[in-house]
Amino acid sequence: MQPPKLYTPRLLLILSLQFIFGLGYSSFLLLPKYLTEAHGADATTIGRIMAAGPLAAVLSVPLQAAYIDRFRRHRLMLLSAVVLTSAALGFTLLHDLGWAVYALRFMQGAAFASFMATAVTLVAEITPVERLGQAVGLSGAANLVTNAIGPGLAEPIAAESSWRLVFLLSALAAALAGLGTFALGDTRVARGGVRASARVAQPLRLALLHSALVAGLGFGVVITFYQPFALALGIGEVRALFIGYTVAALGVRVVFGAWLDRFDRRLLALLAASVYPLVVFATGWLSPGWLFPLGAALGLAQGTLYPVVSALLFERSEPEARGALMAYFSGCFNLGFVLATIGLGALASQIGYRALFVVASLLTFTAVPVLATTLGKKASGTA
Numbered sequence: 001m002q003p004p005k006l007y008t009p010r011l012l013l014i015l016s017l018q019f020i021f022g023l024g025y026s027s028f029l030l031l032p033k034y035l036t037e038a039h040g041a042d043a044t045t046i047g048r049i050m051a052a053g054p055l056a057a058v059l060s061v062p063l064q065a066a067y068i069d070r071f072r073r074h075r076l077m078l079l080s081a082v083v084l085t086s087a088a089l090g091f092t093l094l095h096d097l098g099w100a101v102y103a104l105r106f107m108q109g110a111a112f113a114s115f116m117a118t119a120v121t122l123v124a125e126i127t128p129v130e131r132l133g134q135a136v137g138l139s140g141a142a143n144l145v146t147n148a149i150g151p152g153l154a155e156p157i158a159a160e161s162s163w164r165l166v167f168l169l170s171a172l173a174a175a176l177a178g179l180g181t182f183a184l185g186d187t188r189v190a191r192g193g194v195r196a197s198a199r200v201a202q203p204l205r206l207a208l209l210h211s212a213l214v215a216g217l218g219f220g221v222v223i224t225f226y227q228p229f230a231l232a233l234g235i236g237e238v239r240a241l242f243i244g245y246t247v248a249a250l251g252v253r254v255v256f257g258a259w260l261d262r263f264d265r266r267l268l269a270l271l272a273a274s275v276y277p278l279v280v281f282a283t284g285w286l287s288p289g290w291l292f293p294l295g296a297a298l299g300l301a302q303g304t305l306y307p308v309v310s311a312l313l314f315e316r317s318e319p320e321a322r323g324a325l326m327a328y329f330s331g332c333f334n335l336g337f338v339l340a341t342i343g344l345g346a347l348a349s350q351i352g353y354r355a356l357f358v359v360a361s362l363l364t365f366t367a368v369p370v371l372a373t374t375l376g377k378k379a380s381g382t383a
Contacts, residue, residue: 010126010184011135017077017180018119018142024084024174025112026143026150027166028053031105032227033155033238034163039097043228043353047345050224052102053109054216054334054341060110061331073122074184080115081178083107088171092164113334115177116143117326122184124314124326136314137307141250144303148246151239205325207374208309209332211273211367215305216336217344218280218364221357222298224341226283226291229353235288244295249303265308266375270368272305277365284357 035041035049087107094101120139127135154166227238279297286294313325340360348356 008126011123011138013180013183014119014122015138015142017177017184018116018139019146020173020180021077021081021084021115021177022143022146023150024081024088024170024172024177025108026146027154027170028088028108029147029223029242030151030154030158030166030227030239032224033231034158035097036228036231038163041097043225043348044346045097046228047224047341047348049097049101049105050220051338051341051345052105053112054220054337056106056109057113057334058331058338060113061327073118074181076118077115077184078178078181080111080118081174081181083111084115084174085171085178087111088167088174091167092171109334111174113327113330117330120310121326136310137252137303140303140306144246144249144299147249148239148243151242155237155239203374205313207370208269208312209328210370211269211305211309212329212332213336214364214367215273215276215302216333217340218276218336218360219298219302219333220337220340221344221360222280222283222294224345225348225353225356226286226294229283230286230291232353233286233288235286235291238291240291241295241298244292244297245299245302246295248296248299250299252300252303265312266371268304268308269312270371270375272301272308273367273371275301276305276367277361280357280364281361284354 031050032046035046041049084107087104090100090104090107094104120136123135123139150170153169157169158166226241230238275297279294279301282294282297310326310329313329344356344360347359351359
């Protein structure tokens with residue numbers, strides 16, 4: 001039987017807006033390098049500043065879960081774009097690492113979490129359940145590709161011109177995404193978002209959210225601390241990891257996206273969770289020439305885990321609960337990132353970067369037994 005149609009004008013518009021917004025955000029993936037080069041920040045300071053973004057995403061989860069399914073989607077996306085634009089412009093005026101840098105990073109985190117959670121919820125609403133894994137994968141891919149383009153453009157621009165120009169271009173991209181939300185027009189929204197929070201406490205969903213938490217921790221440790229670690233090893237250009245990450249993640253979600261809905265999603269989630277700790281561990285033995293393959297391995301794990309776990313969360317959920325579930329999923333991932341950058345960032349100053357990656361890999365591995373135990377059970381009708 002012919003699978004339901006996936007690509008529609010509305011889906012393509014949402015993906016385009018995610019891409020443009022992602023360009024505005026992704027240059028700040030090089031923030032650890034900027035903080036190291038421009039301000040001489042140490043690991044503890046870098047960790048705290050980087051954590052402010054995901055911390056904002058975590059703190060906004062109750063608000064998102066309660067209201068994301070009760071307001072017009074395009075208005076939430078517009079507000080998010082305005083906040084990101086303002087934050088990027090704020091970085092052009094930054095002179096020291098006082099309270100302002102934390103406030104700006106906080107604004108970025110809240111804007112990114114809101115925009116992406118709203119966009120993927122829109123994607124889920126307009127996609128047949130048979131194509132849900134592929135659609136969610138494409139939604140993530142629209143942002144993922146900017147993880148290579150953003151740093152790939154920002155690093156040489158910063159070297160040849162200034163970081164200020166990088167931040168101005170980021171603000172421009174975020175502003176364009178905001179303007180684009182007007183093309184989405186008005187859309188029907190559900191009204192039951194507040195009740196969705198009560199349905200999170202189910203074994204399968206808790207296991208999936210735990211996998212998001214430890215994946216966020218592993219991702220946060222690698223993305224944040226490989227940059228100062230690489231610079232300490234004499235590796236001057238660090239963008240190759242983001243390029244490898246993006247190539248692999250896009251390959252999974254775009255080239256092989258349809259296969260995400262043909263194989264057992266539970267097995268795929270378990271396999272992706274098993275790769276994650278290996279990547280984190282390998283980062284501790286970083287050497288010149290290995291940034292690209294390391295990023296590719298990270299992209300393989302994240303590129304599979306995100307759409308598969310999202311689809312598992314969505315596939316048996318009530319339509320009015322999807323926005324809230326996505327908010328919780330994103331919140332768990334960002335909470336892991338916060339734990340990595342604040343808690344483990346302070347630990348790095350004591351034990352060094354190499355030992356840090358070993359500790360983080362052990363914590364990331366906890367997803368494997370939790371998922372193996374839970375996914376082995378027969379799902380109930382509400383999972």
